Structures are given as structure tokens and as C-alpha cells.
Amino acid sequence: MSTTPVYPARAIVDLDAIRDNVRALRSTAGSAQVMGVVKADAYGHGLAPAARAALAGGATWLGAAQTREALAVRAAVGPGPRVLTWLYSPGAPFADLVREDVDVAVAGAWALDELADAARAVGRAARVHLKVDTGLGRNGIMPGDLPAVLDRATALQSEGALTVVGVMSHYALADEPDDPSVKMQTHAFDEAVRAVEAAGLPIEVRHIANSAATLTNPAAHYDLVRPGIAVYGLSPVPQLAVPGDHGLRPAMTLEARLATVKRVPAGHGVSYGHAYTTTQDTVLGVIPLGYGDGIPRHASGGSLGPGGPVLVGGGVDDVAAPDAGLGTARVLRIAGRVCMDQVVIDLGPYAPEQAGDVVTLFGASDGLTRAGAPNAEDWAQAAGTISYEIVTRLGARVPRVYVGTAGRETAGE
Incomplete structure (x- = not known):
């Protein structure tokens, strides 16, 4: 560990592993595009280096939960790749997101109006994904509220303030692929897509698959998959398979x-x-x-x-x-x-x-x-948690040391 200065501990992040994991996920996803999810500082691996490595592996989208993360992603990778953000509250920096060509997921009618105001100020249409709660009971538009949201979205799209480009949702039990809720949510998602299309809003991408659904449920791939933990070489279904079973390796x-x-x-x-x-x-x-x-x-x-x-x-x-x-x-x-x-x-x-x-x-x-x-799963078992938490919670005072060549040409690292 002859780094300068000498640290008592360090996290070595293999960028080539991230690249190769995305390549494996692309193969699994078939015709669907791959979004590399880099939220929470890329699950503790480092947002900018991980984002560039994911692109080197063939990801065409990058996803970050919070708006400031998404803006940091755009700054790191430049124009071209699509970037999506989905978690915010009123007063979020929508003008910055629209200006920097970041797609925004909408989980309530209020966000449509704030986005439209920002789009008018910036002078370009906001790109919107309608996030529907198909059964997770977390962030998203309830099916019963969707008609009113579609009415508002249609009016704002006609005005030119926004364009609905996607419909998305999230599974509650994707890591248990045989659970009946998976089929129920898939059906609810299909119903939501039909409602959006019936409102006259063409859709570029439909997406619901996280890492677990990407690896275990081909029917959920649609146009885009959103793997997170699998990008970093950890299994979202440790009870079913180890990373190597899916062609993944920890980064x-x-x-x-x-x-x-x-x-x-x-x-x-x-x-x-x-x-x-x-x-x-x-x-x-x-x-x-x-x-x-x-x-x-x-x-x-x-x-x-x-x-x-x-x-x-x-x-x-x-x-x-x-x-x-x-x-x-x-x-x-x-x-x-x-x-x-x-x-x-x-x-x-x-x-x-x-x-x-x-x-x-x-x-x-x-x-x-x-x-x-x-491995991180061994630590998860010892702590009674999941591997996601083990890598994501690693503190900032532990330096990340990057090895491998993926994305370094763009990064200048």
C-alpha cells in the first residue's frame, strides 16, 4: 500500500470490473438499453469514475436519485449520455436540470408545474418520465391519480413546456422473482403504459427493472433496465446466485x-x-x-x-x-x-x-x-444487512484508489 501520503486504510476500486459488469448486464438485457445507476456516490465507489466506467461498458443512460448527484454526473460525462434523476422535493433546481439536459422523473402533479416553470425560464422543454406506484408503496403516482396527472402533462406538452419521454416504476420484491407481487406489478405497469399512450403521449422508454429484475426476469426488461448493485459486481439475489453466476465480479x-x-x-x-x-x-x-x-x-x-x-x-x-x-x-x-x-x-x-x-x-x-x-455479502451476513449497505456506507475519510483503464481517457485520470 505504498500510496502517498500513507493512509491507514483504503478502498481499491477496479474500474475495469465496473466496465465488464456493465458489458455482462448488456448481454443479459437483450435489446433493452442499460442505465448504470450511480446514486449514493456510485454505491460508495465514486460517482464520476464509476459513471465513466459504466459508459465504457456500454451503458447509454446514467441514473442518480438526487438532483445534485445528477448534475454532478452530467458535469463528469459531458453531453451525450442520457441522465435521469427521480428524488427531490419542491424547490429543487429544476432550471439547472433542464438547462443541463437531465431527464426528471415525476411522481406528482406539482412537479409538472415546477418543471414547466423552469422550462419556460430556460427556454427548452423538460424531459419527463412519469413514475407510477405499481405496488411498492413508495415514491410514485398512484394509478387512481394518473388520469389527472396525464391531463396536466398533456396540456403542458401541447404548450411545449415539457415532453413525456418515459414511464417507470419499481418492484417491491424483484429479488424474489416467483413472488406473486412481481406479476401483479408488471400488470399494473402495463396498464399505466397503456393509459399514457391513450392520452396521446408517445413514449421513448418504459423501465421497471432493477438489478434483480434485470438478472432474473427477462419479461421486465422493456426498453431500458436500471441495474445498480450489479454494476459494482455484487449479487442482488445472494440466496439464488453469486456474482460469478451472472458474469459479474466485485469492483x-x-x-x-x-x-x-x-x-x-x-x-x-x-x-x-x-x-x-x-x-x-x-x-x-x-x-x-x-x-x-x-x-x-x-x-x-x-x-x-x-x-x-x-x-x-x-x-x-x-x-x-x-x-x-x-x-x-x-x-x-x-x-x-x-x-x-x-x-x-x-x-x-x-x-x-x-x-x-x-x-x-x-x-x-x-x-x-x-x-x-x-466479500461484501459475508459482511452483510455478519451484520444482518445487505451488501448494498456495506459498500455504500463506506465513509469519505477512506480514500478510493482507482485501478484499471476504463473511462480514464475521458477522465484524464
Whole structure:
């Protein structure tokens, strides 16, 4: 880890993995276009580099939930690729979105009027996707409210203030493809599309498929799919398939250097509350990452649970070259509570590790880490959550180090 300056931990992001994951998703999607979803700082991977890598893999759309994210995407990739945003409240920067040619999803009639006002001020029509709640019970137009929204949209389109270019929705249980709700939502979506078309509003793209539906439900592909977590090489259906089953590989590896290595006697308490006590004379290692960096506190070990897994003796040096000086590779678990800035592992009584040696919290076994490294799904299981949260919550003080060539010509990186 010879970066300058030296950091106690870093996340290595493989841009080529993101590119190749999008290529695999394009193949799965058939004739549908692919939107690379880069919301939440590209699920923690870095918005601008990930967006460019997704385009290098063949994505023709990019999606960001919040409006400022969408504007940042446009600034990063320039004109050309379509960019969509869908989550905002009254007073959002609609004029900026229209000016920068960002598509906007509308989940209520009020947004049509605010968008139209912005479009008049800018002097160009806003591009609108009508977001319909087909059963998720979250953001979207209820089917019963759709006729009134269509009346308003038709009037504003006739005026030239906006153009309805898409209809979209979102599944509640796409990760359970056999659940009856999936077919019910698909039927409701088809009904909404027919209503929009009957109102005389031609549609460029119909889209409802997230990562899970993209990989498991070809009937949901329509004109455009919106994979998110799969772009970053993680499975949206871990109960059904691992990433490699879909031609995906994880793009992020999280490493740290041991800050302290010390010998302690048997019966020694470890970390807050002494949820872990040593059973023999042993060596403890301190990893300088904690919940302030996004390590979930629910991944605490000892009497609190299994503890998050860590590969010891199998880290890397200079990104891709295994350090032969480390001890035998083995997966250990966090000993005791996760603290704000650090966690502890019990290295065992004969541990050869020293302060400064590299450990891997999660990553891909493809040259960035040695075989046997835990992955984000392993951490999700330890913390009682999903892999999406593990990578997305990684804190800003953990530097991202980018490897691979995808998108770098445009990025100048």
C-alpha cells in the first residue's frame, strides 16, 4: 500500500470490473438499453469514475436519485449520455436540470408545474418520465391519480413546456422473482403504459427493472433496465446466485494496515464492554477502521455475534503484488465491539504479523486480493444487512484508489 501520503486504510476500486459488469448486464438485457445507476456516490465507489466506467461498458443512460448527484454526473460525462434523476422535493433546481439536459422523473402533479416553470425560464422543454406506484408503496403516482396527472402533462406538452419521454416504476420484491407481487406489478405497469399512450403521449422508454429484475426476469426488461448493485459486481439475489453466476465480479476491495500488534494474557477483555475475552495467551491486532468509516457496529463479535470477517496474511502491497512476508492467509473475525475508529482481531498465540501488515476486510479474489478474501455479502451476513449497505456506507475519510483503464481517457485520470 505504498500510496502517498500513507493512509491507514483504503478502498481499491477496479474500474475495469465496473466496465465488464456493465458489458455482462448488456448481454443479459437483450435489446433493452442499460442505465448504470450511480446514486449514493456510485454505491460508495465514486460517482464520476464509476459513471465513466459504466459508459465504457456500454451503458447509454446514467441514473442518480438526487438532483445534485445528477448534475454532478452530467458535469463528469459531458453531453451525450442520457441522465435521469427521480428524488427531490419542491424547490429543487429544476432550471439547472433542464438547462443541463437531465431527464426528471415525476411522481406528482406539482412537479409538472415546477418543471414547466423552469422550462419556460430556460427556454427548452423538460424531459419527463412519469413514475407510477405499481405496488411498492413508495415514491410514485398512484394509478387512481394518473388520469389527472396525464391531463396536466398533456396540456403542458401541447404548450411545449415539457415532453413525456418515459414511464417507470419499481418492484417491491424483484429479488424474489416467483413472488406473486412481481406479476401483479408488471400488470399494473402495463396498464399505466397503456393509459399514457391513450392520452396521446408517445413514449421513448418504459423501465421497471432493477438489478434483480434485470438478472432474473427477462419479461421486465422493456426498453431500458436500471441495474445498480450489479454494476459494482455484487449479487442482488445472494440466496439464488453469486456474482460469478451472472458474469459479474466485485469492483471494490477494502484494505487496512494493522496499527497495533501486541501480546496479551489469557482472560484479557477486548474492546468496549468486554464482549470478547481471550481464552489463551494471544496476539491482538488493531485495525484502524470503525463505524466512523462505515464499518457496521452490528458486525461486532464475541458474545455480540459472529463478527465481521477479515483476511489476515493475505493482503496486497502496491495494489496487485502479494506481500510474501506476511503470515499464512487465514480469515479471522472481529473480536468484541466495533468502535468509532478501530476494531480488534485475535491473531492467535503464534501470529507472525506486525504493525503495518495489510489485512483485507472484503474484496474480489481476482488479483487485487489473495484467494479466500471475504466479500461484501459475508459482511452483510455478519451484520444482518445487505451488501448494498456495506459498500455504500463506506465513509469519505477512506480514500478510493482507482485501478484499471476504463473511462480514464475521458477522465484524464
